[in-house]
Amino acid sequence: MFVRIISAVVLCLVLGAPSAFADQRDEAREQVEFGIQVAQRGLWREAIYRWERATQLDPTYAAAYNNLAIAYEHEGQLDKARAAYEKAVSLDPNSEMIRQNFDLFKEINDRAKKDGL
Amino acid sequence: MTARKKTVFSGMSFDVHCGRSVGTTARPSMSGDVHSGLSLIRPLSIVVALVGALAACTNYYEIPIETPIQPKLDIAGFQRVLVAGFVAGGDDEVDANLETVRLLRSQLRQKGSLRVVEAEPLVLNEIAAQQNGGPAPPASPSDTASTQETGLPPIKEEKDLEPYERIFSKVDYWKKIGEEHQNPLIVTGSVLFRPHTTSGFVQREQEIYDQFGRRRVVPQRVYMERQGYILRPTFVFIDGKTGETLHSETFREEILYNQNTQTPALSSFFELMDRLLPTFLNAMSAQKIRGTRVLLK
Numbered sequence: 350m351f352v353r354i355i356s357a358v359v360l361c362l363v364l365g366a367p368s369a370f371a372d373q374r375d376e377a378r379e380q381v382e383f384g385i386q387v388a389q390r391g392l393w394r395e396a397i398y399r400w401e402r403a404t405q406l407d408p409t410y411a412a413a414y415n416n417l418a419i420a421y422e423h424e425g426q427l428d429k430a431r432a433a434y435e436k437a438v439s440l441d442p443n444s445e446m447i448r449q450n451f452d453l454f455k456e457i458n459d460r461a462k463k464d465g466l
Numbered sequence: 467m468t469a470r471k472k473t474v475f476s477g478m479s480f481d482v483h484c485g486r487s488v489g490t491t492a493r494p495s496m497s498g499d500v501h502s503g504l505s506l507i508r509p510l511s512i513v514v515a516l517v518g519a520l521a522a523c524t525n526y527y528e529i530p531i532e533t534p535i536q537p538k539l540d541i542a543g544f545q546r547v548l549v550a551g552f553v554a555g556g557d558d559e560v561d562a563n564l565e566t567v568r569l570l571r572s573q574l575r576q577k578g579s580l581r582v583v584e585a586e587p588l589v590l591n592e593i594a595a596q597q598n599g600g601p602a603p604p605a606s607p608s609d610t611a612s613t614q615e616t617g618l619p620p621i622k623e624e625k626d627l628e629p630y631e632r633i634f635s636k637v638d639y640w641k642k643i644g645e646e647h648q649n650p651l652i653v654t655g656s657v658l659f660r661p662h663t664t665s666g667f668v669q670r671e672q673e674i675y676d677q678f679g680r681r682r683v684v685p686q687r688v689y690m691e692r693q694g695y696i697l698r699p700t701f702v703f704i705d706g707k708t709g710e711t712l713h714s715e716t717f718r719e720e721i722l723y724n725q726n727t728q729t730p731a732l733s734s735f736f737e738l739m740d741r742l743l744p745t746f747l748n749a750m751s752a753q754k755i756r757g758t759r760v761l762l763k
Contacts, residue, residue: 378763385527385761412525412762419759425534446526446760457533457755 377407396420411441427458525763532754546650547580551588553630555621556660559731566657583647594633627656634702637709644706652704665691694722697738717742
């Protein structure tokens with residue numbers, strides 16, 4: 350009897366885990382999309398909140414890190430922006446768009462550093 | 467709620483509206499030839515639908531951003547700024563000291579937050595020479611005596627600036643200047659603006675027409691002698707209360723023209739200075755750098 354219960358619990362966990370993960374991915378995607386909408390209206394702090402939430406829900410979501418990096422850049426939080434870009438590049442090294450964003454960021458950031466900031 | 471989505475299709479850029487108002491495709495006017503209008507609408511709507519479908523698949527949005535760059539100096543303790551004067555040389559046609567003082571004061575009046583002190587610009591070439599053991603500076607600051615009379619070599623090249631630039635570390639001198647003007651932030655430095663000639667190969671684009679009259683532009687390497695100017699300013703920011711240097715930065719810009727182009731020296735001076743002004747202003751106030759990034763879904 351005990352073995353049966355354990356087996357049933359394990360089975361539930363095995364079957365339910367992908368669906369829970371899929372739910373989290375969907376929620377992360379929703380957060381990213383909402384973040385894009387508010388960023389387009391200039392509400393960058395709200396966008397940061399949404400994209401941070403998305404990265405918590407799905408820590409492998411490169412686009413969320415990319416967007417977060419852009420938002421940090423816009424807010425002048427350059428160290429955080431660099432870290433987020435690096436994470437985005439490491440998660441999706443083949444994305445030319447992420448790389449291009451990061452290159453543009455580095456151009457500004459390096460100039461600021463060179464100027465003595 | 468509508469979101470503006472941008473997609474790139476075969477090198478062309480389309481703006482597509484997505485969201486609840488997807489079906490907002492512009493309808494062509496029905497006035498005129500209705501039949502030809504309808505025959506046009508069908509392929510057009512197919513193209514629009516295709517572009518729409520592509521847009522739906524494309525998960526990126528271009529967005530303009532402004533990156534704030536923090537000022538290099540904390541100017542909270544100052545209410546005034548004195549652009550005192552510059553050690554200057556290199557070209558006889560342009561008084562780099564006076565022109566730099568005028569330009570920076572004007573920029574600071576327009577874009578700075580500090581009150582700009584209006585005072586006669588210091589002729590630092592002579593003051594530096596005097597402090598170096600040369601004869602006393604002239605009574606009037608605008609009286610520009612030749613540097614040869616003052617014991618230091620005339621400034622023609624970068625290496626000539628060195629003995630003059632020692633004046634920036636004379637704390638007592640700058641403290642005294644600060645006291646005379648109610649302890650402002652003092653902006654000084656050196657400006658070398660000199661003619662420059664160079665020769666070598668440059669790449670130019672040349673138009674070529676083939677036997678059918680078709681135009682092509684091809685790059686061509688041409689040997690050319692060019693002339694222009696080099697601007698090498700050093701901006702030094704001094705605390706008028708203590709006479710200590712707070713910050714200093716040196717730039718180097720050059721401009722070259724074809725030898726047959728006649729450009730006045732003063733015009734080149736302002737063109738080169740114009741390139742440096744944002745960075746100069748960024749020393750005292752935050753600047754925003756505009757750019758575009760791509761948000762991803």
